[in-house]
Amino acid sequence: xxxxxxxxxxxxxxxxxxxxxxxxxxxxxxxxxxxxxxxxxxxxxxxxxxxxxxxxxxxxxxxxxxxxxxxxxxxxxxxxxxxxxxxxxxxxxxxxxxxxxxxxxxxxxxxxxxxxxxxxxxxxxxxxxxxxxxxxxxxxxxxxxxxxxxxxxxxxxxxxxxxxxxxxxxxxxxxxxxxxxxxxxxxxxxxxxxxxxxxxxxxxxxxxxxxxxxxxxxxxxxxxxxxxxxxxxxxxxxxxxxxxxxxxxxxxxxxxxxxxxxxxxxxxxxxxxxxxxxxxxxxxxxxxxxxxxxxxxxxxxxxxxxxxxxxxxxxxxxxxxxxxxxxxxxxxxxxxxxxxxxxxxxxxxxxxxxxxxxxxxxxxxxxxxxxxxxxxxxxxxxxxxxxxxxxxxxxxxxxxxxxxxxxxxxxxxxxxxxxxxxxxxxxxxxxxxxxxxxxxxxxxxxxxxxxxxxxxxxxxxxxxxxxxxxxxxxxx
Amino acid sequence: xxxxxxxxxxxxxxxxxxxxxxxxxxxxxxxxxxxxxxxxxxxxxxxxxxxxxxxxxxxxxxxxxxxxxxxxxxxxxxxxxxxxxxxxxxxxxxxxxxxxxxxxxxxxxxxxxxxxxxxxxxxxxxxxxxxxxxxxxxxxxxxxxxxxxxxxxxxxxxxxxxxxxxxxxxxxxxxxxxxxx
Ligand SMILES: [Zn+2]
Ligand SMILES: [Zn+2]
Ligand SMILES: [Zn+2]
Ligand SMILES: [Zn+2]
Numbered sequence: 001x002x003x004x005x006x007x008x009x010x011x012x013x014x015x016x017x018x019x020x021x022x023x024x025x026x027x028x029x030x031x032x033x034x035x036x037x038x039x040x041x042x043x044x045x046x047x048x049x050x051x052x053x054x055x056x057x058x059x060x061x062x063x064x065x066x067x068x069x070x071x072x073x074x075x076x077x078x079x080x081x082x083x084x085x086x087x088x089x090x091x092x093x094x095x096x097x098x099x100x101x102x103x104x105x106x107x108x109x110x111x112x113x114x115x116x117x118x119x120x121x122x123x124x125x126x127x128x129x130x131x132x133x134x135x136x137x138x139x140x141x142x143x144x145x146x147x148x149x150x151x152x153x154x155x156x157x158x159x160x161x162x163x164x165x166x167x168x169x170x171x172x173x174x175x176x177x178x179x180x181x182x183x184x185x186x187x188x189x190x191x192x193x194x195x196x197x198x199x200x201x202x203x204x205x206x207x208x209x210x211x212x213x214x215x216x217x218x219x220x221x222x223x224x225x226x227x228x229x230x231x232x233x234x235x236x237x238x239x240x241x242x243x244x245x246x247x248x249x250x251x252x253x254x255x256x257x258x259x260x261x262x263x264x265x266x267x268x269x270x271x272x273x274x275x276x277x278x279x280x281x282x283x284x285x286x287x288x289x290x291x292x293x294x295x296x297x298x299x300x301x302x303x304x305x306x307x308x309x310x311x312x313x314x315x316x317x318x319x320x321x322x323x324x325x326x327x328x329x330x331x332x333x334x335x336x337x338x339x340x341x342x343x344x345x346x347x348x349x350x351x352x353x354x355x356x357x358x359x360x361x362x363x364x365x366x367x368x369x370x371x372x373x374x375x376x377x378x379x380x381x382x383x384x385x386x387x388x389x390x391x392x393x394x395x396x397x398x399x400x401x402x403x404x405x406x407x408x409x410x411x412x413x414x415x416x417x418x419x420x421x422x423x424x425x426x427x428x429x430x431x432x433x434x435x436x437x438x439x440x441x442x443x444x445x446x447x448x449x450x451x452x453x454x455x456x457x458x459x460x461x462x463x464x465x466x467x468x469x470x471x472x473x474x475x476x
Numbered sequence: 477x478x479x480x481x482x483x484x485x486x487x488x489x490x491x492x493x494x495x496x497x498x499x500x501x502x503x504x505x506x507x508x509x510x511x512x513x514x515x516x517x518x519x520x521x522x523x524x525x526x527x528x529x530x531x532x533x534x535x536x537x538x539x540x541x542x543x544x545x546x547x548x549x550x551x552x553x554x555x556x557x558x559x560x561x562x563x564x565x566x567x568x569x570x571x572x573x574x575x576x577x578x579x580x581x582x583x584x585x586x587x588x589x590x591x592x593x594x595x596x597x598x599x600x601x602x603x604x605x606x607x608x609x610x611x612x613x614x615x616x617x618x619x620x621x622x623x624x625x626x627x628x629x630x631x632x633x634x635x636x637x638x639x640x641x642x643x644x645x646x647x648x649x650x651x652x653x654x655x656x657x
Pocket of ligand 3: 072073074075076077086087088089090243
C-alpha cells in the first residue's frame, strides 16, 4: 500500500504558534510549524482520526482510548470486567507464543501441547473434575513447585511485615538501580549501540540448517523432560502463559471529550457505532513521476539532480476524494504559490509550484460496487494494461488532459507538481555531494491542504515523499 | 500470458496450477495469476461430508473480489492427527494474497491483505479486516482477531491493532486490483 503522504498533527506545537496551524486559514506568508520536520509528529493518514467537533486531526497523543470490552484473541470470548485472563482455558507457549492445545491427559492430569514447537507441559490436578479454572491450578502449582516464586512470595511477606510502604520500597529499588548504573563502565552504552547496528546489518535471509534444527529439537526434548511438575527441577518461566487479552476501544477527543470512534463491543463484529477516521474525510494524495516521462525515468538519477546547480523535476500529484461529498480543496503556498523549505543539510532549497492551487473534488460514488464504476475512480496514471476494462478506460480518457498536465476524474484530480531543487554547493565536491544525495532520500515536501465540504472545513500540513521518488527513478 | 474469463467475472491464468478444479468454488470477480497453486485435490476428513459424497463438498472456497498473485499457494489445512486428511479452506470476500505467500489456514474472513511471502500455517484462522505484512509467519492454529496488523516470525511474531478505516481501504484495494489485474 502506498505510504506516499504523511499528515502532520500540530498537538506538539508550542502553544503560541498552534492557532496558526490548525483551523485558521493560512495567511499570506505560510510559515511551517516548528515541529513539522519532527518524524514523531507526522503520521500515516490511515492511522489518525478526525474530531468533527473540533474540526481537527487527532493523533494517538491528542486522543484517548477507552476500553469497551476485553476479549481473548484465541477463543474470542469476552472477559468479565476486571479480569485479565481468558475466561476459558487458553494458554500460549512460553517458547514461541503459539496457542497451546490443552487436552485431558488421563485421570487428574492435563497436557499442554504446542503446535509451533516441541514444547509440552503436564499439569496434575487434585480432583477428577475441575472446579476452579485451569489457570488457577497452573498458577498455584507454579507457586508450589517453583523455588524462585516462593522466594519472591517470602520477600513480599517480609516487606509487608517490616511495614515498608509501596513508595519506600520503590525508592529503595530505584536507588539500587542507580547504584548499579553508576557501576557500569562508561563505554557500555556505546557498545550496546554498536551491537544494535550489527544486528540490523545482519538481517540477511536465514538459511535452513537441518543439523542445527535437530540439535534445537533435542534441546527442547531435554527441557520437556525437566518441566513435569512432579520432578523437583522446574525451570522458571516455562509454565504455560495464560493468553493475554485484547481490547476493543473507543477513541475520545482529549480536547472536547467527544467520542470519535465507538466500535461494537462484540469481538467478531466489525461494525462501528460511530467512526470518524481522518482517511474518510481527507483526500488520498499520491505522488508519481508523470506518465509521459516514463521513458526518461531510466536516465533520471539523484546524482543528475545535483549535477547542475538547480534541477527541476516534475511530479504528478493526484488527489482522490474518499468522502461522499463534493469537496473544495486548496493547496496553500505563499502568494506566488511557491514556497521554499530549507532541508536538513541546509544547503538544499526546494520550491514547489502547483499550476492549479484550488479545485473541486467530485464526491466519491455512493455505492462503489461495479467494476465499471471502480475504474473511473482511478487516476489515469495508475491505470494498467492488464484488463480489458482498464485498457478501454485509458483509451476513453485520451485527450482529457488540460493545460499543464491537469486532469480531472469523477472524484479525483491530477496535477503537475514542479519541484525545483537547488543546491548551494558551488564547487562540485563529490564527498559533499554524496552526503546531500543521502539526505535527499528522506526529503518530504510540505504542502498545506485545506478541505471544505458540508462535513468539514479545515486545513493541515501534508508531507509528500518526493525524495523517495527520485530514488526510485534512479533504480529504474 | 492468457487468462480464462468466466461469465461471473473471474480471471484465471492458464498457467495457474490447479488440482481438483471441480472441488474449488470461486464466487466471482476473482483474479488468479500464473503459477498460483490451488491444491483442491485432497481427501476431506469424514466428519466434513455426508457418506459417499466426498466430491460434493468444496475443498477450497473463495469469495468475491479476491486476488491471488503469482506463486501464491493455497492448500486446505491438514488434520494434525491424520495428516492425509484435510479440512476445508474457506476464503471470504476482498482477500488479496501476495506473491509467493503460502496459505494452509482453515479460514480467512473478509477484507484481508496477505503480504508477499507470508505464510499462514496449518489450521490458523484469520478474522475480518486484517493486514498480514510481507514475510510474516502466522503459527499453526493461531487465531488472528479482526482489525489486526500482523508481522514477524517466531520470536518476532507480533499482532498489533489496525485502524477501523482499513475496512474500506482493503475492500477498495481488492476492487481496484480486480479492475487493474
Ligand atoms: Zn474534539
Ligand atoms: Zn496529535
Ligand atoms: Zn480464550
Ligand atoms: Zn511453542
